[in-house]
Amino acid sequence: MGTEIASQTGEEQAPPPLYRPFACRVESVEDLTPAEKLFRLVRVDGQSFGQKPGQFMQVSLMGIGEAPISVSSSPTRGNYLELGVRATGTMTEALHRLQPGDELGMRGPFGTCFPVDAMKGRDLLLISGGCGMAPMRALIQYAEDRRDDYGDVTVLYGAKSPDDVLYKSELAAWQRSEKLTCQVTVDNVPGGTCWDGDVGLITKLIGPLTIDPGTTTAVIVGPPIMYKFVIQELYDKCLPAENIVVSLERYMKCGVGKCGHCTIDHVYCCIDGPVFTLDQIASLKGAL
Ligand SMILES: Cc1cc2nc3c(=O)[nH]c(=O)nc-3n(C[C@H](O)[C@H](O)[C@H](O)COP(=O)(O)OP(=O)(O)OC[C@H]3O[C@@H](n4cnc5c(N)ncnc54)[C@H](O)[C@@H]3O)c2cc1C
Ligand code: FES
Numbered sequence: 001m002g003t004e005i006a007s008q009t010g011e012e013q014a015p016p017p018l019y020r021p022f023a024c025r026v027e028s029v030e031d032l033t034p035a036e037k038l039f040r041l042v043r044v045d046g047q048s049f050g051q052k053p054g055q056f057m058q059v060s061l062m063g064i065g066e067a068p069i070s071v072s073s074s075p076t077r078g079n080y081l082e083l084g085v086r087a088t089g090t091m092t093e094a095l096h097r098l099q100p101g102d103e104l105g106m107r108g109p110f111g112t113c114f115p116v117d118a119m120k121g122r123d124l125l126l127i128s129g130g131c132g133m134a135p136m137r138a139l140i141q142y143a144e145d146r147r148d149d150y151g152d153v154t155v156l157y158g159a160k161s162p163d164d165v166l167y168k169s170e171l172a173a174w175q176r177s178e179k180l181t182c183q184v185t186v187d188n189v190p191g192g193t194c195w196d197g198d199v200g201l202i203t204k205l206i207g208p209l210t211i212d213p214g215t216t217t218a219v220i221v222g223p224p225i226m227y228k229f230v231i232q233e234l235y236d237k238c239l240p241a242e243n244i245v246v247s248l249e250r251y252m253k254c255g256v257g258k259c260g261h262c263t264i265d266h267v268y269c270c271i272d273g274p275v276f277t278l279d280q281i282a283s284l285k286g287a288l
Contacts, residue, residue, distance in 0.1 A: 017107055017108075018107065018256045019107070019256070020107070021058070021060050021105030021106055021107050022043060022044075022045065022105065022106055022107075023043070023044040023045070023103055023104075023105060024041045024042065024043055024044060024081075024103065024104055024105070024106045025041065025042055025043075025044055025101065025102070025103050026039055026040070026041055026098050026099065026100050026101065026102045026103070026104070027040040027041060027042055027080060027100060028040045028100055029098065029099065029100060032084060032166050032167065032168075033163060033164060033165075033166065034163075035086050035087055036084055036085065036086045036087075036131070036166060037084070037085055037087075037095075037096055038072070038082055038083070038084050038085075038167075039082065039083045039084075039085065039095070039098065040073075040080050040081075040082050041080060041081050041082070041083065041104075041106070042079065042080050042081075043106075044103065046079075048075070048079045049071075049075070049079075049080075049081040049106075049108075049109060050075070050109060051071040051073075051075055051081055051108075051109040051138075052071070052075065052109065052113035052114075052116070053071065053074060053113055053114045053116065053135065053138035053139040053141075053142050054070075054071070054111070054112060054113035054114035054135060054138070054139065054247060054274070054275040055070075055071050055108065055109040055110060055111045055112070055113050056068045056069060056070045056071060056108065056109065056110055056111050056135075056255070056274065057069055057070075057071065057081070057083065057106050057107065057108040057109055057110070058106065058107040058108050058110065058255045059083065059091075059095065059104060059105070059106055060104065060105035060106070060107070061091065061094050061095065061104055061105070062105070064090060064091055064094045065090060065091045065094075066091065066105075066107075067091040067092060067095075068110075068252045068255055068270075069083045069084075069085060069134075070083070070084075070134050070135035070138075070247075071083070071109060071135065071138050072084045072134045072135065072137050072138055073137070073138055073141060074138050074139075074141035074142040074145060075142075076141065076142055076145035076146065077141060077145070083134075084131070084133075084134035084137070084166065084167075086131055107255065108255065110255045110256065110270060110271070111255075111269075111270055111271065111273060111274050111275070112272070112273055112274065112275040112276070113275060114139045114219055114245060114247075114275055115217075115245065115275075115277075116139070116142055116143075116146075116149075118217075119150065119217045120149045120150065121149070121150070121151065122150065122151055122215055122216060122217045122243075123150070123151040123152040123153070123154070123211075123212065123215050123216040123217070124143060124150050124151070124152070124153045124154065124216075124217060124218075124219065125154050125156070125209070125211065125216055125217070125218040125219070125234075126139060126140060126143075126153065126154065126155045126156070126218075126219050127156045127157075127202065127206070127218060127219065127220045127221075127222070127230055128155075128156075128157050128158075128220070128221045128222050129157070129158045129159070129202055129221075129222030129223055129226040130158075130159060130160070130164070130166075130222055130223050130226075131166070131222075131223075132220075132221035132222035132223070132226075132247070133157055133166045133167060133221075134166070135221050135247055136155075136157075136219070136221050137167055137170070139219065140153075140155055140174065140180070143180070144177075144179055144180065147179050151215060152180075152181070153179065153180040153181070154180065154181045154182075154183075154209065155174055155180055155181065155182040155183070156182075156183050156184075156185075156202055156205045156206065157171065157182070157183070157184045157185075157202075158184070158185050158186070158187070158201065158202030158205075158222070158226070159184070159185075159186050159187070160186065160187050160188070161186050161187065161188060161189065161190055161193065162186055162189060162193050162194070162195040162197075163193065164186070165184065165186065171184055183197075183198060183205050184197050184198065185197065185198035185199065185200055185201070185202055185204060185205055186198070186199055187199075187200070187201060201229070202222075202226065202230065203229050203230060203233050206230065206233040206234070206237075207233065209237075211234075211237045211239065213237060213238040213239045213240065213243070216239060216243065217243045217244075217245060218234050218239055218243065218244050218245065219245040219246075219247075220244065220245070220246050220247075221246070221247045224288065227246060227288045228288065231244060231278065231288075240279075241277065241278035241279040241282060242277050242278070242279045243277075244277065244278040245275060245276070245277050245278075246275070246276055246277075246278060246281070246288070247273070247274045247275050247276075248264075248269055248273050248274050248276060248281070248287060248288075249269075249274065250262040250263075250264065250269040250270075250273075250274075252269065252270050254270070255270045256270065256271065257270060257271040264281075264284050264285075264286065264287050265283075265284045265285065267281070267284060267287075
């Protein structure tokens with residue numbers, strides 16, 4: 001299943017290093033929120049990463065561990081790779097201690113990508129919530145850089161509160177941009193916080209949209225609770241399951257289809273996914 005979507009990009013790519021990490025160097029570190037940082041990395045051997053929007057990397061630190069992290073920058077931007085990391089435990093907190101010049105290991109890129117070729121000529125409705133903006137950002141950058149390949153591009157993003165909004169300066173630039181439409185909403189605004197955007201759940205932004213179900217592909221990345229309600233809104237607008245793309249996050253270890261940690265029924269999220277169309281996972285119990 002996965003190779004179908006991966007092959008849709010039509011770009012030749014060397015096979016990823018499956019088991020042995022290659023060395024990367026931190027070029028820069030940016031605070032996105034108190035809990036999230038953006039790392040710009042380059043390969044020490046000078047090669048490109050060959051990443052595609054929607055894929056993930058297995059990031060490792062010697063003596064600490066390894067974690068799957070989504071590709072957060074488009075290959076159209078240059079020979080670097082950016083990862084947005086939320087500190088949640090041992091490995092991600094150790095990543096947060098890295099400084100420019102430090103080295104780390106990486107395997108990948110792994111998994112299926114967003115179907116950037118199959119979506120050519122179509123209107124894109126790109127919906128993300130919370131940390132889901134990390135992989136979505138790579139797709140938005142890709143669509144910006146290959147703007148003539150797509151119809152209307154609409155970006156909807158929801159966060160819990162203004163302090164949780166990721167990539168604030170890029171969102172502001174997308175809101176000003178003539179290349180796409182971008183709307184941001186937050187669930188609530190704590191007293192004393194400055195916010196002049198929308199307030200409410202992300203579904204509130206979908207309702208007023210006029211969507212042509214024949215020409216639109218929706219891509220959704222966010223916390224599990226978001227999928228159910230967003231998908232219902234899209235079904236209400238008659239968008240068929242084959243034109244709704246989701247990214248599933250499952251507990252992963254090997255990332256290459258060997259350990260079985262990421263399975264849903266007969267599907268391996270690490271190699272068959274993480275990107276699926278809704279019709280591909282319709283029969284999988286508990287997928288969403
Ligand atoms: C395909 C994929 C893409 C991801 N992309 C990102 C990203 O772009 N940015 C980001 O910040 N995080 C991302 N994650 C989640 C990230 O992998 C986990 O937060 C990280 O592995 C936690 O490791 P830890 O040692 O810091 O935490 P631990 O101390 O091990 O655990 C802290 C929490 O993280 C969860 N967790 C632990 N290991 C994994 C794992 N292998 N997969 C999923 N959850 C795990 C645990 O259930 C626990 O809730 C992604 C996960 C997957 C599967
Ligand atoms: S993470 Fe090991 S099989 Fe998918």
